[in-house]
Each structure stands twice: as structure tokens, then as C-alpha cells.
Amino acid sequence: MAAVEKGAMDSMPISRLITDGYGTDSSPETLCRVTRVALQEGLDIVRWQSTFENPVQIPLHDDSECIHFSFTHVLKGKALCSFHDGHRQRRFAIDEGSGNISFGRCRHGFYYQHGEIDNVTVMIRPELLSQWELEIDPPLHKALACDHCFLEGHRSGEMSATAHMLCSAMDRGASARSSLWLYGQSVTLVSLFMEARRDAECVYRVSLKDRQRLMRARGRLLEDLGKAPSLPELAREAGMSLPKLTRGFRQVFGNSVYGVFQQARMAQARSRLLAGEGSVMRVASDLGYANASHFATAFRKQFGINPSEVRFRS
Template sequence: MSAVEEQGRAFMPVSRIIADGYGGDFGPGSQCRVTRVTLQGGLDIVRWQSTFEQPVEMPLHDDSERIHFSFTNLLKGKASCSFRDGRRQRRYVIDQGTGSISYGRSRNGLYHQQGEIDNITVMIHPELLTQWELEIDPTLYNALACDHCFLDGHRSGEMSATAHQLSNALTYAPGQPRSSLWLYGQSVTLVSLFLEARRSVDCACRLSPIDRQRLQHARERLLADLGKAPSLSELARESGLSQPKLTRGFRQLFLNSVYGVFQQARMTQARSRLLEGDESVMRVASDLGYANASHFATAFRKQFGINPSLLKQGGRSTSLAPSKLS
């Protein structure tokens, strides 16, 4: 398929990027693989795994005609995407352990990455989403009606666990293939968790720019040491917010409680370290503030649906490992 030309720049069609087995050549020190499973007309699961030692910018043209419910399981480095909003280019930072809802019929944009990323996306046609009869909040409904949106910051432990299970199912595991019915059920679950997360909070558009900045600062301070969370009073004082405004703002902007954001980041780091295979479960638990290994295992299982010891034994860095679906 030929690229779409705009203002002298060649935009690559998304349909080409998400082709199963795609592994574009991005130069030395780069690896990229896409695993795609079509479950029915208008519904696909796509896993994107890539490592770019040098910064990469990809001009993309969205010809997919799909709403993308996307969750980033792993990010070691930086990633972002940008779209033209009127006269300016608006940039969205991609974070590990968070999800976004994106829809851009025939929209052009830029994808930026340096480092490693592992992302799972459920792509669904708007008509099929309507047939599922899920409750869609007004903000998302209006954005979809305009044929373009990018809503980020979706987080929850259940969402993370479901996204990891889908990603693992798209990685070859001898003797343990997942059926199309199971994949369909998990895809519906992931989409519904995105919509549930949106219903559970007030609209973030009510936050002033200064409050957004203060909340971002509070989140950075919160995650500076994953072995020990600061107290709410300390976090509120340092960020210049009252405790009620801090806790309410976290739910509005980050779709989670203050401790929920901390806990999810802590478990995500634990998973990354265990997949590297060089540290014991107890060492990782201790570094992240757990004196009791069983308490750590319970929290980890709640987040990802698997015991940390089993992940360490069977998952030693599945990143960019050979992939197959039976």
C-alpha cells in the first residue's frame, strides 16, 4: 500500500504497520515485531514490541477505521505520539502501566520512541462497539462523534492484569494455546475496564492548568522512591494542594487513588525486574518496601493474576521472543 503524502512528508498507513509479523527496518540497534489476531470482522488484537536504541519518529496515517483501546505493559525509555489540533501539534506522553483510547479516522500523526516498549491494543470498529451495548461516558461519546480523540491516563489493577494476560496469550507457549473464544472474552473485558475506569471519576477537564501541573509534580514525587510512599500530608504540602484536592485530583487526572498510582508503579517495576531474571523474589520485594514475601506475592497476584515466582520461572524476558499463536 502506498504511503499518504502530506506537506512533503510520507505517512505510513497503520494497516501496514499492524500487519501480523511486521518487522520494519529502522536501522542498527533496532528491533520491531507486531503480532496481530483477527477475532471477527471489526475486531483485532495487536501486540507491538519494539526496541530502538536511537530516537525514532514514525509518520503514520490512520486508515484502520478502528477505535484503539491500548495499554502499555512495559516501557524502558520514552514514547509519545502527537497529532495536529487546529494550528498546533499536540503531544501525548505514553507511560508504562497506563492505557489510552484513540480514534482518528484518516488522521495523520507522529509516533516517537527511544528504548523498549511492549503494548497491547484491542482495535474495534465503532459499529461493533455500539452492538456491545456498553455504557459510554459523554466525553468519550462526543469525542468519537467528532471522528478523532486521544484520551489517556487509564489505569487499574484489573485492567493491567487483563492486558498482561492478553499479551502473554499472544506469545508462544508450547502446549498452552488460547482459543479465539478466550481471546474474544478478554478483549471485551479489557474494553469494558477502560469504560468502567472512565465512569468512576469526574471529568479531568475541570482541572485548571496550575492544578494539573501541581498534580503531575505530586505524582513525580510519589514515584521517586517506590520503596516508601510519602504521607498524604507531606505530598499535599510539597505540591501546594490541600489533601482533599490532592486525592480528588489524582482520581480525576490519573484515574486512580494516590496509593493506587503508587502501588501500580511499584508492581510494574517488580514485574520488569523479575522478568530480567537476575534477582530473587525476596530481593525485589525488599527493595520495594515489603518485609513479608507473602504480602508481596498477594499484591503481585492481584495486579497481574500470576505469582511472582511463577513469572520468574517461566517468563524470563519474553520481550521480542519468538511469537506464535496456535
């Protein structure tokens, strides 16, 4: 994998990365902004916004002593991370509109990115998380105990909306919202991760072959966000029955077929509006909406604000 490495083989502590960012120039090809809000001892919110026109690979070691509840709501390109899981080096892809739970004391690895990403992470020490008295399912409890945890694929509209509200507040500066509000939204985001895991055991009852078919079906579904294929067409192309397809989407992706499509469509709408790529009417039309008010309703349901409130931020 051709990439630009930071400091040759020297790894960067995560504590330094979230404080100082990735030390590059501010050229249009390489932009990186890290916003960190410390809420209390052992609890931080970190927003990572970066664009790398050329591939970048950053060797890291995790000295944070925190569990990372991380949600990516914009990804144009490719991003992944790699850590040793106790037996071998494993790579984990980062997906748009999806959240990961990560934890590992002093583990080493790297972060790779090519393109644009916008991500928000709640970082919390395990002892503080235990005080919140959230219900931690057995697979997550086991993963956290082994110090090389990376669990992918946590999705929901509420998670996306909460992450968006946190990012919007951090855009406006620390004084825009009280620390109590930020604390409450952090608790909400972490609790939504836990809710998304309630049906996690269902995923493991889906065979590897069917999961691969469902991944292909999801890729086909999201090929054109202006027009979704019909359910019978999608099932036929995936080689699955219609009931098995719809049931599989809920088990693996935590949403209905239309819900997965709609979430991706709204994420693209928000990304385009933030980048100044057309008016609200133009974006709505490109994404298949003949009625701007219907588009605004869907956008507000996803993110809690009207699309006209989204402004380009440099």
C-alpha cells in the same frame, strides 16, 4: 527532535505496521515484535514490543478504520504520538500503566519512541463496538464523532491485570487460549476503559493549577518505588491540603495515592522479572518488601499470577 525516520517523509499505513512490524534489523539496539490476533472481521488484538536505543520517529497514517483501546504496561524511556486535531498538530505522551482511546479515519501523524515499550491494543470498528451496547459517555461520543480522537489517562488495576493476561496468552501463541477467551478478554478490556471514564467529568472540575500540582506530586511519589513519602509530606511539597491531595488523586488518576504508588511498583516488579533482573526475593527487597509472601500477594492481586511464574522472554 533528533530521530531516525522510516522512509523519509513517506508515511506508513497502520495496517502495514501491525502486519509486518517496523522493518529494522534484529540488533540488540533495535528490537521490534508485533503480534496480531484477528478475532473476527473488525476486531483485532495487537501487541507491540519494541526497544530502540536510538530515537525513532515513524510517520504514520491511520487506515485501520478502527477505534484503538491501547494500554501500555511497560515503558522505559519516552514515547509519544502526534496527530492533527483539525486545528493544529498536537502531541500526546504515552505513559506506563495507562491507557489511551484513539480514533481517526485517514489521519496523518507520527509515532516517536526512545527506549523500551510493551503495549496491547484492542482494535475495533465503530459499528461492531455499537453492537456491544456499552455505555459511551458524551465526551467520548463527541470525540469519536470528530475523527481526531485521542483521550489519555485511563488507569485501573483491573485494566493492568487484563492487559497482562492478554499479553501472556499472546506470548504463548494463538493455541494457548481459545478465540472465545481472547474475545471475552477484549470485551473486558474495552469495558474497563468505559468504567475508567465514569468519573471523567470530575477531572475537568480540577483547575489547571491543581492538576499541575497533582502531576508534580505523582512524580515525587514515584521517585523511589522502594519507599513512598508520607501523605502529609507529599501534600506539603505539593502545596495542597491533605484532603485536596487525596481527592485530587482519585479525580485525576482514578486511584488513591497508595493505589497509584502500588500500581507503579508492581509494574516495575513485573518489568524487572521479565528482564531477568534478579530473583523474586531481590526484586521484592529492592521495592521495599521485607516479606516475600506479602510481595507475592500484591503481585498476584495486580496481575493474577505469582511472581515466580514470570519468566524472562527474549
